[in-house]
Amino acid sequence: MALSVIGTLAQAPAPAMACYRPDAAGKVLLPIAGMGVAMARLPQIGMSTLEHPAVYCLVQGKACLVTDAKSSLHADAGLGSLVAAMKAAPALLSIPLRDRERNQAVAVLILGGTADELRRFQHSDEWSALLDIFQRLLAYARQREQTQPDATKRGKPSATTDGDARRVEEALVGRSVVARRLRADVIAAAESQMSVLITGETGVGKDHAAWLIHQVSPRRSKAFVPLNCAAIAPDLIAAELFGAAKGAYTGADRSRPGLVAAADGGTLFLDEIGDMPLPLQGTLLRLLNEKRYRPLGEVEERSSDFRLICATHRPLPELVRQGQFREDLYFRIRQLSLSVPALRERRADILVLAEHAIAQHNREQHANVTGLSAEAGALLIAHDFPGNVRELLTLIQVACERVDGTGLIDADGLRGLLVQDKPAEGTPSSSPDASPLADSLMQTTSLVQACEIFEKKVIADRLKHFNGSRLRAARSLGIPRRTLAHKCKKFGLEGTP
Numbered sequence: 258m259a260l261s262v263i264g265t266l267a268q269a270p271a272p273a274m275a276c277y278r279p280d281a282a283g284k285v286l287l288p289i290a291g292m293g294v295a296m297a298r299l300p301q302i303g304m305s306t307l308e309h310p311a312v313y314c315l316v317q318g319k320a321c322l323v324t325d326a327k328s329s330l331h332a333d334a335g336l337g338s339l340v341a342a343m344k345a346a347p348a349l350l351s352i353p354l355r356d357r358e359r360n361q362a363v364a365v366l367i368l369g370g371t372a373d374e375l376r377r378f379q380h381s382d383e384w385s386a387l388l389d390i391f392q393r394l395l396a397y398a399r400q401r402e403q404t405q406p407d408a409t410k411r412g413k414p415s416a417t418t419d420g421d422a423r424r425v426e427e428a429l430v431g432r433s434v435v436a437r438r439l440r441a442d443v444i445a446a447a448e449s450q451m452s453v454l455i456t457g458e459t460g461v462g463k464d465h466a467a468w469l470i471h472q473v474s475p476r477r478s479k480a481f482v483p484l485n486c487a488a489i490a491p492d493l494i495a496a497e498l499f500g501a502a503k504g505a506y507t508g509a510d511r512s513r514p515g516l517v518a519a520a521d522g523g524t525l526f527l528d529e530i531g532d533m534p535l536p537l538q539g540t541l542l543r544l545l546n547e548k549r550y551r552p553l554g555e556v557e558e559r560s561s562d563f564r565l566i567c568a569t570h571r572p573l574p575e576l577v578r579q580g581q582f583r584e585d586l587y588f589r590i591r592q593l594s595l596s597v598p599a600l601r602e603r604r605a606d607i608l609v610l611a612e613h614a615i616a617q618h619n620r621e622q623h624a625n626v627t628g629l630s631a632e633a634g635a636l637l638i639a640h641d642f643p644g645n646v647r648e649l650l651t652l653i654q655v656a657c658e659r660v661d662g663t664g665l666i667d668a669d670g671l672r673g674l675l676v677q678d679k680p681a682e683g684t685p686s687s688s689p690d691a692s693p694l695a696d697s698l699m700q701t702t703s704l705v706q707a708c709e710i711f712e713k714k715v716i717a718d719r720l721k722h723f724n725g726s727r728l729r730a731a732r733s734l735g736i737p738r739r740t741l742a743h744k745c746k747k748f749g750l751e752g753t754p
């Protein structure tokens with residue numbers, strides 16, 4: 258097939274072609290190969306605006322055909338020099354080249370020609386074969402870069418050091434292939450300036466990964482500023498992010514700087530981005546594209562140079578389909594994506610994480626728990642951990658306290674902690690009105706709302722059972738106290754810290 262493609266291309270008038278890849282900082286697209294163009298004339302393309310079709314194509318992961326590349330509109334977006342280098346092509350077609358493993362756009366192929374030629378070519382067999390060849394070559398080049406850095410790269414200072422790699426190795430515990438890849442992804446993300454979207458079930462370590470990316474990035478000396486979009490009333494998020502002038506809203510008795518200003522030079526981490534209210538999503542997109550914003554009640558715009566990391570356990574593509582999340586924002590925040598798999602998909606990490614938690618307990622409590630018995634280890638490996646790493650760490654904490662100072666955690670020490678279907682020992686039995694609640698939830702027309710009602714009911718019951726103690730309620734539910742506090746705030750529940 259490859260030979261026939263080359264044969265076909267040789268007979269046809271050769272289209273001008275250029276291949277572009279983002280630089281390590283994610284700030285510009287650099288030309289890496291060309292055919293029928295003067296390589297030296299191919300311009301670098303700034304990545305700060307989605308107006309440029311090549312940037313749009315890379316960020317959105319979609320092909321983009323510009324039929325009138327020479328119009329003044331596109332000249333404004335910086336297309337002029339590219340068009341000139343592509344033999345003054347009347348139309349340009351940008352196609353994303355993907356990393357096969359993660360299906361993520363990593364480079365862009367730009368073709369110049371007439372709009373009809375490009376449309377015909379785009380739907381031909383030759384074209385799909387050519388794309389396949391490019392993607393294979395790119396994958397080969399990337400693999401070579403990772404395994405044998407070339408002479409020009411050797412000695413070149415990299416944003417992260419061996420010390421950073423060690424730090425990631427120590428903080429992101431795990432010996433599975435998945436954990437190793439996650440550590441490599443964290444380092445790669447730290448070396449780039451692109452926006453990162455971290456996805457995964459609750460408790461897998463998304464916040465942890467975001468914090469680590471910042472800690473080994475060149476921005477580490479500046480602030481890491483987190484905001485949990487699910488833990489704050491939707492109408493307060495804008496003031497929290499952008500800040501507000503005195504009197505901008507009821508209760509604003511003094512002016513306050515927002516988190517965007519606090520993140521200047523550092524990292525802004527938007528956790529649970531799937532819960533960002535729709536009207537605010539447009540404002541966030543503008544902020545990301547222009548790095549400018551206006552505090553509530555102020556006239557002057559401000560700027561902030563922050564790096565964005567977002568996380569969510571919700572299926573954003575599904576929310577996009579349902580019209581609850583803006584598609585353009587989705588593509589903008591996932592210039593890089595990092596998926597953290599559930600613990601049941603990386604069982605090889607369970608025992609090392611348990612040992613890590615025991616060592617931490619010994620350090621903090623001046624205890625001497627020596628480890629896990631073989632039987633206890635086997636029980637842990639067989640468990641599905643719906644609450645993921647958080648559940649495992651909390652469970653080991655409780656088991657360590659049961660050991661009473663020195664000794665092994667045995668199977669009895671895990672008693673009642675590994676139950677999945679029935680409530681764990683020490684947790685309340687289901688409340689008498691559970692069935693009417695379940696019945697009413699089954700009638701719902703909103704799954705999100707039904708889940709929230711159920712979550713609120715479980716937390717309220719658990720707080721009642723533990724006489725309002727958030728600490729004990731959080732432990733019994735396998736979530737950190739901070740998360741429970743956020744949820745109490747969200748649902749308007751009382752409780753004592």
Ligand SMILES: Nc1ncnc2c1ncn2[C@@H]1O[C@H](COP(=O)(O)OP(=O)(O)OP(=O)(O)O)[C@@H](O)[C@H]1O
Pocket residue numbers: 428429430431457458459460461462463464465466528570613646647650740
């Ligand atoms: N690989 C790991 N090594 C050591 N600790 C980890 C690892 N992964 C997660 N943790 C720890 O597990 C706990 C839960 O992680 P984290 O809060 O980051 O999860 P999350 O996915 O952000 O959860 P949520 O969706 O509820 O926000 C944290 O205490 C975190 O430090």
